[in-house]
Amino acid sequence: MSLRPTLDFLLYDWLHAESLAERERFADHSRETFDAVLDTCERIAREKYAPSNRIVDTQEPHFDGERVILPQATHDAHKAFVESGMLSAAQDYDIGGMQLPYTLSAAANSFFAMASVSIGSNMLTSGNANLLMVHGTEMQKEVFAKNEFAGRWSGTMCLSEPQAGSSLSDVATRAVPDGADFQDDPLGPRFRLTGNKMWISAGDHELTENIVHIVLAKIPDENGKLIPGTRGISLFIVPKRMVDTEGRLTGERNDVALAGLNHKLGWRGTTNTLLNFGEGKFPVGGKAGAVGYLVGQPGKGLFCMFHMMNEARIGVGTAATMLGMAGYHASLEYAKARPQGRPAGPAGKDSARPQVRIIEHADVRRMLLAQKAYCEGALALELYCARLVDEQKTGAAQAADDARLLLEVLTPIAKSWPSEWCLEANSLAIQIHGGYGYTRDFPVEQYWRDNRLNMIHEGTHGIQAADLLGRKVLMEDGRGLQLLAGRIAETMARAGKVPALAAHAAALGDALQRIGTATKKAWATGNPQEALANAVPYMQAFGHVVLAWIWLDVAHRALERDADKGQPATAGRVGATDFFFHYELPKIGAWLNVVESRDPTCAALPEEAF
């Protein structure tokens, strides 16, 4: 069973991805070049990623006292990915990129996430390098970003600290100028960093000759104090091994030491580390302190970081989606092959007849269709958001600005919704396998474990919800929410004319109105404590409305492309849409009740009553 037909439909029939080739930046591209990229990634994922997914789960990274050891399969997968050119796919031709639209990158990367989500951490490397391309100096781009794009070096993002996870304002890593001439280093203003960074994915390994850490740290004021809050945060490049202006290793280690490996529930192919910066284990020039080069302006570190946030969150959403999809495909295959039981007939069960395959049981079908609705719907949403990224970057002024603002509103959903519902899909995939699903002889239990991370990293559910209800739907006088409502209204108008979809269009209209009401009522007192007390249920309802809209639009397009409704794929898309509107969308009532009433039950309960 292949993902490709779904991906092709969404990209070409639904999102009209070919039309991107009409834009100047993508003018050398065409359906053919897009397909070639998809073909290559699909092949590498099949050959180098999928077969090793269990290996990276059972052979966890370990530290031999000197180096972090990863399975050979991880090295092979890394090599194949680098050779594909995907690390720099979005970059300009003149630095070796292929000027590929982000929509296509996202689609191509979905193959890797589905085959083995944790074997590679390439999104960190390209995200890191992309950030440097925007905020770095020419020298920083040349030395660091280009070597990352080439796969010689890899990248990390060092944000969290043991005492500062969700609360980045509490970052305590210090960066002090390194000598009187610190401004004169050709690699950027040179600082010495000291502090601990937690949850650093790919923080140490031997996959590449060097690792480029991007580190959040604070520069103390004249009294040696750190400025509270996020305003004081700056951004630094801290290479694991020192380099010169030609990008050659000088042979000296930087003062960054592995303090521990985190042993995780899943996602085990990616090393996760606690790193000590500047503890003096590897003094540079005889002096303790990790050498870091300032990126951008002091105090603007989070601003530079936020630049990457939307794409990173779409990346997490896509990973969650594809783990769900992997479970859906596995359980669909199992359900088509496994004989067990007989459907009850009016006269009871005739146990002399042979057993039927479990896909013939209504409840198994329900669990399959739920997975399809969650995962294919989520994939459509992620690709829609990826298309907005391209619009923001290459569209005409108004369209680009609209895309920017729509992305602001949709990103919390693109990140959170698949993290929750494609995890639920993975649980259903286990359930379909029965006892077998609970064993390590089948892949579905690993998908479920791997997927549990996605509700936590890159901003927890709670953080996303506060961002959505506390910031995104309010910003620019609510214009983002209005833009979204406009898009939804367009879909409703189109779908309302199709008999098979008209009832759904009406239901979506009601749901949208309910979201508007709930948003107003949540903020009726203007008190963020009251408004945000039920931010997560708000986000759950908002997400379900977004997904209902996405499915209605997809179904409309499927029927339009397949006028005689003869294709099974069309029946599948319309069926998933029916499922979503009958089984899922009605759930928003329960979530929005508490939002609208600013229900104080949880917030008001005294601590000692728990």
Next chain:
Amino acid sequence: MSLRPTLDFLLYDWLHAESLAERERFADHSRETFDAVLDTCERIAREKYAPSNRIVDTQEPHFDGERVILPQATHDAHKAFVESGMLSAAQDYDIGGMQLPYTLSAAANSFFAMASVSIGSNMLTSGNANLLMVHGTEMQKEVFAKNEFAGRWSGTMCLSEPQAGSSLSDVATRAVPDGADFQDDPLGPRFRLTGNKMWISAGDHELTENIVHIVLAKIPDENGKLIPGTRGISLFIVPKRMVDTEGRLTGERNDVALAGLNHKLGWRGTTNTLLNFGEGKFPVGGKAGAVGYLVGQPGKGLFCMFHMMNEARIGVGTAATMLGMAGYHASLEYAKARPQGRPAGPAGKDSARPQVRIIEHADVRRMLLAQKAYCEGALALELYCARLVDEQKTGAAQAADDARLLLEVLTPIAKSWPSEWCLEANSLAIQIHGGYGYTRDFPVEQYWRDNRLNMIHEGTHGIQAADLLGRKVLMEDGRGLQLLAGRIAETMARAGKVPALAAHAAALGDALQRIGTATKKAWATGNPQEALANAVPYMQAFGHVVLAWIWLDVAHRALERDADKGQPATAGRVGATDFFFHYELPKIGAWLNVVESRDPTCAALPEEAF
């Protein structure tokens, strides 16, 4: 943090467990003897179970070619449990039991499930022996059951086969008479069994000197054919090692061979096996075939087995509940200790202030209160069901019969509801821990993995739902459902008079009516295919209504006992009730919509459309 106050309130204040001591069978008991049992079990769980919970997860059972090796901790826990006398707690004094009410057994066993759910498999041993006490011959009781109660031997239940999991009618293990004198064996009619049994918990180990397998198998007819369906199933005792009528090992192995260990996602302390019966590896008297002694009448095997089903399912529900409770307690402690972030105030966040403990964030409180509502509510339900078991066994005729029928209706909920919602509680416990929750440095990820089994074993969610909507609410002309409605109405009448609960009582009335309507509409066409297509959503809604009732009754009692509403525990119980009625009960609308319309979306989708 101790479970005890919650347990004491539910047992004594709510269920009036002391009043059981007024019954003849329990006449020697009192609050003091009950408390002594709870004290002992709480202590053993704390000392011998909890400290080893991670050990049994990381040191999985393995086979050295001859024996299954378990950690020493498992041996120690087994020894302590046996010494507690809990294996035979429910039995008569004259065979060494303590004639303890089942309500107290269930409460006492909850400590073990919470401390380390998988380290022991004692419920299998006592369940197995209890079955023999009801259906076995005097000799079978003497030789097998008594040695199990004494902890010398342990027991298993061998139902499933690789091709027959949910569908027991497809059991293919054969049992043929062993020689012309097969009727004359003092241990019971002697057969030779051949076949494979899958998912056998505690199927092989060295914890005890012998293992007593209870095995479902079919006796071929005169043409050597197996009767299709469940009618052909008989029950056999198949010891791992052959024994004489004095219960001594004869020194000969029976022909039962370990064919494989299942490697599981969780619940790893309990060995799970594939066993081959009668493959000739250990011939008995020079002849292949596992020796088995018939229990009860031929063809009545499932009937004998069903006798144990309610208690086994309450056991699974309690295990799921206590895993949820363990996560709740762990995340509550973490939330009270972990500083992170600051609540947003009207003027934004003042990051110069110290961080607050995360229990001060509304969303963390929501996740804690949800866990409390799920897990303490589920515990109340399990104890309520346990109390019904005692009523069925020792109540006056009408009360006993009512209890029997109520149990029939409630058992699918007691088994399925905690499996789903206390698993969700475990996910919330991870979420509260953030990244730490995803590591093996904290216990919550293991609880989540362990708990995933409960929706599968002892009848999957789908099986429970079909049992509920296809059988239990219909049986005896729906009298079971009417009995339940009567109990709910009593609670509503009481709670309706209390201002703090009156609105909940009204909401419960509406919900109950909706269940009645949905039940009728599901069966309106009389076609089981249509009625049962949405049996799981029906069960989800039914479960939520049952839990709403339980909480309302608990809250009513809490307020009654604490007239000035001054105790934090009362505030907690009322808060959890408010939570359940505001956040959870309204979910039933979405589930019942599809039941009432007999929604065909899933069942009707062509296979190729998935």
